Every structure is written in structure tokens, then in C-alpha cells.
Amino acid sequence: MKDYFFENKKIKSVLTTWLDQEYIETSNFPLLNEVFKKEYLFILSQLKLGNKKELFINDSYFEKATYIIHKFSNNPWILQSEILDYFKINSGDLLILNDIIRSSQLFQDIILKEGIGKKYWNSIIPFAKNTDLVLNKKTSLPKRIVIFPGVSCMFFCGFCGRNQSAKYPMSSVANGTQIFKNLFEETKNNTLYSIGGGLEPTTNPQLGEIIELANKSNIRMPLITNGYSLTENFVKRNPGIWKLDSLRLSLYGVDEDSYYFITRLKKSYSMVIKNSINFLKLRNEINPKLKFGLNFIVIPENIDQVLKILNLVGEINNNVTNGRGVDFITLRDDFQSATGHEEIADEEKKKYKLHSKMDDKLREKLFKVLNEFKKIREKNFPDLHIDYGYSIFAVSRGVVSQGLNMIESERLPDYGYPQLSLAIDLYGDVFLYREAGFLERFGNKKFIIGRLNEKNNLEEIIENFLNNSSPIKYDKSDTKFMDSFDHVLGSIINQAKEDKDAQIPFDKGPILARSNLTKLNLGNNWYTDELI
Numbered sequence: 001m002k003d004y005f006f007e008n009k010k011i012k013s014v015l016t017t018w019l020d021q022e023y024i025e026t027s028n029f030p031l032l033n034e035v036f037k038k039e040y041l042f043i044l045s046q047l048k049l050g051n052k053k054e055l056f057i058n059d060s061y062f063e064k065a066t067y068i069i070h071k072f073s074n075n076p077w078i079l080q081s082e083i084l085d086y087f088k089i090n091s092g093d094l095l096i097l098n099d100i101i102r103s104s105q106l107f108q109d110i111i112l113k114e115g116i117g118k119k120y121w122n123s124i125i126p127f128a129k130n131t132d133l134v135l136n137k138k139t140s141l142p143k144r145i146v147i148f149p150g151v152s153c154m155f156f157c158g159f160c161g162r163n164q165s166a167k168y169p170m171s172s173v174a175n176g177t178q179i180f181k182n183l184f185e186e187t188k189n190n191t192l193y194s195i196g197g198g199l200e201p202t203t204n205p206q207l208g209e210i211i212e213l214a215n216k217s218n219i220r221m222p223l224i225t226n227g228y229s230l231t232e233n234f235v236k237r238n239p240g241i242w243k244l245d246s247l248r249l250s251l252y253g254v255d256e257d258s259y260y261f262i263t264r265l266k267k268s269y270s271m272v273i274k275n276s277i278n279f280l281k282l283r284n285e286i287n288p289k290l291k292f293g294l295n296f297i298v299i300p301e302n303i304d305q306v307l308k309i310l311n312l313v314g315e316i317n318n319n320v321t322n323g324r325g326v327d328f329i330t331l332r333d334d335f336q337s338a339t340g341h342e343e344i345a346d347e348e349k350k351k352y353k354l355h356s357k358m359d360d361k362l363r364e365k366l367f368k369v370l371n372e373f374k375k376i377r378e379k380n381f382p383d384l385h386i387d388y389g390y391s392i393f394a395v396s397r398g399v400v401s402q403g404l405n406m407i408e409s410e411r412l413p414d415y416g417y418p419q420l421s422l423a424i425d426l427y428g429d430v431f432l433y434r435e436a437g438f439l440e441r442f443g444n445k446k447f448i449i450g451r452l453n454e455k456n457n458l459e460e461i462i463e464n465f466l467n468n469s470s471p472i473k474y475d476k477s478d479t480k481f482m483d484s485f486d487h488v489l490g491s492i493i494n495q496a497k498e499d500k501d502a503q504i505p506f507d508k509g510p511i512l513a514r515s516n517l518t519k520l521n522l523g524n525n526w527y528t529d530e531l532i
């Protein structure tokens with residue numbers, strides 16, 4: 001049933017039409033209705049429900065099941081209490097409906113892979129199983145750590161939350177490398193890592209060594225860089241860079257002017273493109289397995305540039321004369337670490353700052369651009385993988401009414417979620433939220449839960465924080481310390497708590513993988529859509 005369903009283009013297209021609009025009964029889509037009903041009745045016949053079975057054969061219960069599938073495909077955050085309220089049924093009946101949906105591989109695949117919530121599900125699934133650790137305040141090493149080895153940054157991006165006058169002393173580099181080494185040895189590859197900013201990672205002269213140390217602990221390492229210092233010389237002095245799993249270059253424009261507008265550094269565009277071409281040529285010689293991609297944050301000011309990214313990829317690829325060029329593009333939402341907040345202190349004064357936000361009208365415009373983008377990619381760059389951000393994925397399907405899922409600061413967990421995700425900087429400071437990890441960012445101190453040194457380890461820091469500290473007192477604007485991934489994790493924790501309170505915890509909900517995922521591929525998935 002499952003394979004036939006997904007290979008049948010006609011059914012798939014009806015499914016997308018059904019999913020991409022507000023819920024209507026599947027009886028309006030005969031083709032879909034037939035497949036769904038067959039699957040529903042088959043699963044029902046397999047379950048031991050005694051005399052309850054009669055009730056669930058009823059069309060109205062079948063429709064309830066399709067409603068749940070539709071809702072969860074598009075909105076992974078929906079609560080069990082909301083479903084109960086909507087149907088006005090008792091929780092026993094909802095448990096049975098959940099069981100039916102959870103037992104069907106077809107329904108699971110539709111929810112996790114076919115709706116506009118797909119990109120969220122990719123992030124949720126690896127972490128949902130561990131929400132109990134957070135709710136029960138259990139000590140555990142995090143599933144994901146981003147390290148910030150950068151010493152400084154040469155750019156002044158208008159959507160960046162960094163303190164533009166802060167940088168680490170060069171003397172902190174060696175100690176930082178030792179701290180990262182100990183950390184890798186402590187967590188091994190049970191934790192998913194990435195190197196990002198924080199400040200710009202390539203300003204650390206020992207970056208190659210750090211990657212090599214991670215590699216020795218069998219850690220697959222992706223790097224996020226602005227590419228400005230990724231020169232021939234830097235790469236020569238940091239051969240460890242070839243041990244990266246992937247490199248994602250943050251693209252801030254598509255020509256000299258647009259680059260300058262964001263970075264405020266003259267000639268930054270030509271430098272970055274030159275470095276990219278050089279890096280790719282060497283990559284093809286030294287480690288062709290390393291994936292190279294470009295990341296672009298879509299903001300109102302640059303929607304018109306999205307199409308031009310493909311011209312740029314063409315230009316880079318034409319100059320890489322010895323093999324493969326750019327492997328992937330990630331298009332990302334602005335999570336408003338800086339743009340959504342007013343400056344509240346002199347410490348936050350920046351060279352310039354962007355303020356605008358995406359709205360439905362702008363998303364409509366982006367949808368049109370993405371349509372064209374897809375066509376050109378298909379024709380000219382068939383091997384180029386495109387990874388859409390959480391809400392941009394919905395826009396790419398023509399659903400423009402949903403922005404990025406963002407949690408309110410009063411709903412943030414008392415102790416964050418150090419068992420799931422942390423950020424660690426060059427000093428060894430351990431940050432609860434990823435956008436807090438900017439050196440001396442105003443207001444970030446309360447999110448530092450300890451500092452790694454030669455005498456302690458991360459597990460002790462987490463244990464001490466959970467057992468001996470007071471809950472975090474959040475201010476309204478504290479969401480500026482969270483990136484879009486943090487918003488997702490915060491939302492999962494709240495959902496896990498509320499579903500538990502409603503006596504329908506994740507393992508009794510409609511999604512099997514939230515509680516029963518045996519094999520996890522916690523790789524970065526910039527260059528593939530595969531989840532597990």
C-alpha cells in the first residue's frame with residue numbers, strides 16, 4: 001500500500017492539494033479517500049479493541065483520524081487537549097485513534113514527510129524522545145552542541161545579534177582548543193556537533209586542529225563560515241579543514257553592492273567568491289566527499305536576490321574546472337535575533353540594523369520567486385540540493401500564511417533544555433541558547449550555566465546547574481537569544497509537558513517516531529532530506 005501510494009503521481013498530487021489547504025473531509029477527494037479508508041480499516045482489523053471496534057468502523061471516526069493526520073502534517077505543535085476539545089470526545093477514544101494512526105506506516109509517512117510541517121518534523125523527531133529528561137530534570141549530556149571557536153568577526157550584518165565591539169584575546173585560542181578536545185573526548189560521537197558563530201570560526205588560527213580533534217573522537221563536523229578568511233593561505237595552514245563533513249558558507253548578497261549592504265565591508269563579495277572557487281578546486285583534489293553549500297537568509301530586503309543565487313552558483317561552478325561545484329543551497333528564515341527587537345542599551349548599538357519582518361504579502365512574492373527558482377534549478381542544476389528553512393518550505397508549497405514558529409519568552413522552560421542542546425564558546429562558557437553565545441552580548445550572562453576548564457567536565461556543569469541553580473527568570477525580549485532551532489526545541493518541551501498533563505504523553509500520541517526511534521542519524525541534513 002505504502003509504496004504504491006507514494007509512487008502514484010496522481011494520488012500524491014491529490015494528497016498535496018488536500019494537505020495544503022484547511023482541512024476538508026477526504027470524501028471530497030475520492031482517490032485519496034479510497035486509499036485512506038482501506039488503510040484505516042485494515043489497521044483497525046489488526047487491533048484488539050473488543051466491542052469498541054464497531055464504533056470506530058463508523059465514518060465519523062474515520063474522518064476524525066484523517067483530521068488528525070492533516071493537522072499533524074501541517075502543524076506539529078498541535079496539542080492533544082486541542083484535539084479533544086475540537087472533537088468533544090473522551091481521551092479513551094482519542095487514544096484509540098492515535099493507536100490506529102501510529103500503527104500505520106502510510107499515515108506516519110504522510111505526517112512526517114508530506115505536509116508543510118516536514119522541516120519541523122526533521123528537527124523534532126531526533127529530540128522528542130528525550131523531552132522526558134528535560135521535564136524530569138535528569139542530568140544527561142546534550143544531543144547537540146554547537147561550538148563557537150571564532151575570535152572576532154570582520155562583518156557587521158544587520159540581522160546579527162553579536163556585540164560588535166567584543167572579541168576574544170588571541171591568547172585564549174590554545175586554551176579553547178584544549179577545552180574542545182576534552183569536550184569531544186567526553187561526549188564522543190553520541191552528541192551531534194557543528195561549528196558556527198558566535199563570531200567567525202575562521203578567525204581562529206587553530207580551527208583545522210579543532211576539526212581534527214573532533215575527527216579523532218569520530219565526530220562528523222559541519223562548519224558554518226562567512227568565507228571571508230577562507231583563503232588559500234588559511235586552508236594551507238589548517239589542513240584539518242579537509243576532515244570536515246560539510247562546509248556551509250553564509251552568503252550575504254549576490255554582488256558587491258548587496259554584500260556591502262549587509263556586511264558593511266568593502267569588496268567582501270569578491271573575496272568570498274574567490275575563496276569559494278579556490279576551496280572547491282582543492283576540495284575536489286583532497287576530499288571530494290566534503291559537501292560545500294551556500295546559506296542565504298531571506299529577509300524582505302533581499303527577496304529579489306534569491307533567483308540570482310543560482311547565477312552565482314553557475315559562475316562558481318564554471319570556474320571550478322576540476323569537478324563538482326556547489327552541492328547544496330539552504331534558504332533560511334530570519335529568526336529575529338536582532339531584527340525583531342529594539343536596542344535596550346548602549347552596549348547593543350550597532351553600525352546599522354535591519355528592522356523589517358516577513359509578512360503574508362512578502363511571502364506571496366517569495367513564493368513566485370521560488371517557483372522560478374525551482375524551474376531553473378531543475379533545468380540547470382539537477383544535482384544541486386535545496387534545503388528550505390522551516391517556514392520557507394511552506395512558502396515553497398504556496399502556503400504563505402504561516403511565519404516561523406516562535407515561542408514566547410514566558411513559555412520558555414525553567415532550566416532551558418541542556419540535555420538536548422547547548423552552545424560552547426572559546427572560553428568554555430556553556431550557553432543554554434545558541435544566540436546567547438555571542439561574546440558579551442548584552443543580557444546573555446544569565447544563560448551561561450558554567451565554564452569548562454581543565455578540572456571539570458560538561459556533565460558536571462549540567463548536573464550542578466540542574467540541581468543547584470534557581471530557574472531562569474526570563475524577560476520579554478529573551479527570545480532574541482534563541483535561533484529558529486531553539487524555538488523548535490522550546491516548543492517541543494511545552495508540547496510534551498501539556499500532552500503529559502492531558503494524560504496523553506508522546507508515546508500514546510499519533511506519532512510513533514516521537515517515542516520509538518531506535519536508530520538515529522543525527523547528521524546534519526543540509527545536503528540531504530533523509531531523516532532516518
Ligand code: SF4
Pocket residue numbers: 153154155156157159160161162197198199200226
Ligand atoms: S552574522 Fe556572522 S558574519 Fe555576520 S556579523 Fe554576525 S558573526 Fe559576523
